[in-house]
Amino acid sequence: MPDASSVLLQRLQAAFDTVAPGADPVLRVSDRADFQANGALALAKQVGRPPRQVAEEVVAAASLDDICSEVEISGPGFINLTLSDAFVAAQLAALSADPRLGVAEVERPETIVIDYSAPNVAKEMHVGHLRSTLIGDALARVLGFLGHDVRRENHIGDWGTPFGMLIEHLIDVGGAMRAETFSVRDLNEFYAAARKQFDSDPGFAERCRRRVVLLQSGDEETLRLWRIFVAESMRHAREVYELLGVLLTDDDIVGESFYNPLLPVVVDELDSRGLLVEDDGALCVFPAGFENRNGEPLPLIVRKSDGGYGYPATDLACVRDRTGRVGATRLVYVVGADQALHLRLVFAVAALAGYLPDASAAVHVAFGNVLGTGGKKMASRSGGSDRLVDLLAEGIERAEAALKERSSDLSPERQAATAHALGVGAVKYADLSTERVRDYVFDWDRMLAFEGDTGPYLQYAHARIRSIFRRAHLPPPPPGSPLLLGEPAERPLALQLLRFAEAVEVTAETSSPSKLCTYLFDLATTFTGFYEACRVLVDDQAVRSSRLGLCDLTARVLEQGLSLLGIEAPEQM
């Protein structure tokens, strides 16, 4: 189903072509009418006629009678366009008949690897993992809904120098045999203790380095201990993922260790392309265009002077694996903004190495920090209680308290489920609704408020609509039922509903879930405007059916939209 604005654009394009072939109509949503076309102003100079005259020529050439009720030239040469009620109603009926609510599948599906969440083994997940997990999950849902082949990859930090330290400490405290009984909560303290030892005891530090070598060379006893850390950490991560309701499963884990066997291969391939330079004993690639603080070429260190590999090597192997074995046409990295330079280096070197045929295929979806109310970064302070499990539990607890205040008639089980949906939804929406790259302040009171631009408000808007049907004992009208737009408040709602596809597409193009949030909040407020102005359960059969149709459609779009954000939409609150 071609949506309203593309139909309009098509018609206008044809008209503009008669004045100047290829001219952009510059079609925009307008506050003066439904749409406005601003292209005449840009064209005036080019064709050497006054903008208003150009606008008149365009309007004269345009065939809009069947879709517009009003076409007016205004100001210096804006073309204001008002769609006819009949056209809007027909579009809306088609939308309601469409299970995808107007969102078309892409013509050329891509294989897209989304790299997100990426917790570290031997540490509990903390606030620092929240944004990657939520943004990545929302993007996975959106891109999947658009018909792409989405491959979620959870690039867990399960390899490298910390493990030498952890394993040596485990042996020291005599836990090698009973390590299976460790909980991840122990591991948090465990990590801190090992770290302390590492920093203060040179002998211990040396043993750790040797242990890393053993690990990387595949020593069986070392691997056995390592697996215990990994298994326990992932058990914890799974808990967090279940609490959050994200899509990630064990099948999505492709940790750093996975790429270990590939690292020497990468070194060989870089070498055979003449890219490697030895510098202070380290093997480096110096891609053009990068400088350090002294104005010297900036290296990507592929192999350290001690012969070990760091995460640059792993990341290169990772690109190679994703474009090669996985066959990805697009790589999406949902990684903090502080990694921008590192990723640019990796992408540049990957391109030189031939791992990235299309340099624009790798995208860094960067995000800012979560700040505490003091304005300081809310990431992992050593030993601080910023554990995600605690955070989410608190959100659910607060939501439950808020629910109880409101004398709801939900069963205890229903109430618990709703509290979960609200608490987690609030955290998710607060994170997703602010523009990704900015920092945001984590504030319980604001995100859990039932008024304003919050998750609970949207969930409430949805539940409220569903309750209309439940309490009236009426089913929603069948999809595609006729819709009437008699009242002034019905038009804006209809138009907003018709914009859903665009909102989803823009969200995907910009990798910005906040766009979808803004759309949904606008939809919810537009709906309440309609709901205030128009009584739904009226006697007139046709009007009632139409308004029920608008309600149902709004609820469906809200539910679908929230679902794309990974947020539940309870039927009842």
Add this chain to the structure above:
RNA sequence: GCCUCCGUAGCUCAGUGGAUAGAGCGGCUGACUUCUAAUCAGCGGGUCGCAGGUUCAAAUCCUGCCGGGGGCGCCA
């Protein structure tokens, strides 16, 4: 020093080169025997960090400043 991101109402933030820059929260004034008031309507609130430039048109694009965050060779 270089690179990068950010700077919009008291606070938190929207804002695809287009007309008079918008929401939410807070404040003030109203609307409830509710189709769920967990809501809505109205009022007040602005040198869009500053200065140039490009353009018919700049919060938006370019340059330079100011202020803040982050990054800049063997942690990941």
